[in-house]
Amino acid sequence: MGTMLQAADPTLDDFTGLEGCNEILNLTRPDLVASVHDAYFSVGVDCVETNTFGANLAALAEYGVEDRVYELSEAGARIARAAADAHTAADGRPRWVLGSMGPGTKLPTLGHVAYGPLRDAFQQNAEGLVRGGADALLVETSQDLLQTKAAVVGARRALDWVGVDLPVIVQVTVETTGTMLLGSEIGAALTSLEPLGIDMIGLNCATGPAEMAEHLRHLARHARVPLSVMPNAGLPVLTSDGAHYPLSQEELADAQEEFVRTFGPALVGGCCGTTPEHLRAIVDRVRGAAVPDRRPAPEPGAASLYQTV
Incomplete structure (x- = not known):
């Protein structure tokens, strides 16, 4: 935007x-x-x-x-x-x-x-x-x-x-460090936010799809609510003209198709660097794709700011 x-x-x-x-x-x-x-x-x-x-x-x-x-x-x-x-x-x-x-x-x-x-x-x-x-x-x-x-x-x-x-949807941003900006890992986010009555949880921004995969895997295994995922078009590369996002339309569509087939998110899209052409490729690839019947196994727990136990 x-x-x-x-x-x-x-x-x-x-x-x-x-x-x-x-x-x-x-x-x-x-x-x-x-x-x-x-x-x-x-x-x-x-x-x-x-x-x-x-x-x-x-x-x-x-x-x-x-x-x-x-x-x-x-x-x-x-x-x-x-x-x-x-x-x-x-x-x-x-x-x-x-x-x-x-x-x-x-x-x-x-x-x-x-x-x-x-x-x-x-x-x-x-x-x-x-x-x-x-x-x-x-x-x-x-x-x-x-x-x-x-x-x-x-x-x-x-x-x-x-x-x-x-519906109230929440998307957290997990940095390349593997945690949110203040150090919260994805399990702490899920444990803290799901009881607030949110209708969907997911990931957006900061990284491309490759860096999101393991965090999305955790959500797919444990979240009681549907999932969303909106990655950047790869990790930004700083150039003299500003940030450049390296993933092509087909590369981002490949990643989202794999997410849909593996983790069954209900909502997919794109964040920074994703042009209308990126979204056209995603639409062409995932509309009508078979989505797995996700069977989460929620783990009761308590969370600090940083981790869940």
Whole structure:
């Protein structure tokens, strides 16, 4: 989303002086945002994410507009909803909108921000997404389990307030170190998050599919809820022109097909570096693929921030 919006070369006026705050474009250039959704729907995906990854307390506070969380979230969902409905109307196949709830830039476990204000802002984020027409809430790129809890609890409070019951999906980000940013391994994440009543758990960002395989294997063996997996197009390679993601469309599609056949995720897609053409290849490869009958064997346990026992 961010790469494609920047490639459209929005002006400083489009950003209303808040250069880099992509969520402002939901209000000033909804046509640009809709064009990104259309590009992905046109290659056959079932779902798109809203342009609201940064519509949270910490990220918007960096621009001094943290009081606009609800407004920008609602606008982002409304744009995606219109695009989804237009594509459904054209061919009759259902399309869905995933309301993106990004992590922000502050880690509550490290004392960067208090839990209460963070939870309340996530509630505003989620309420805006729901009222704008999101079909599900996606808490993604989660790096701190306390931040993730704040997002899930905020999402649940918003759903209760609005009076609807939508799926809440959580995707954690496991670094190349093998743990989340603050040192949590995947078992600690599952043990801590599943009892919050989430409807799906998975992985996104930071790495390509190769580095995600063992973490996905753990989830497939033990998670009671369905799985999702959205890798980057490989590990980023830093060049003079910025980050380059090395996996080709076919390589990423090969990996996702293997994930589907081996681990049975219910939702697959792509994160950083995955263009519409990457998603076209994934759609062509996995739509209609045989999915194994996953039979998890959950292990009762307790978790610290770092590990489960």
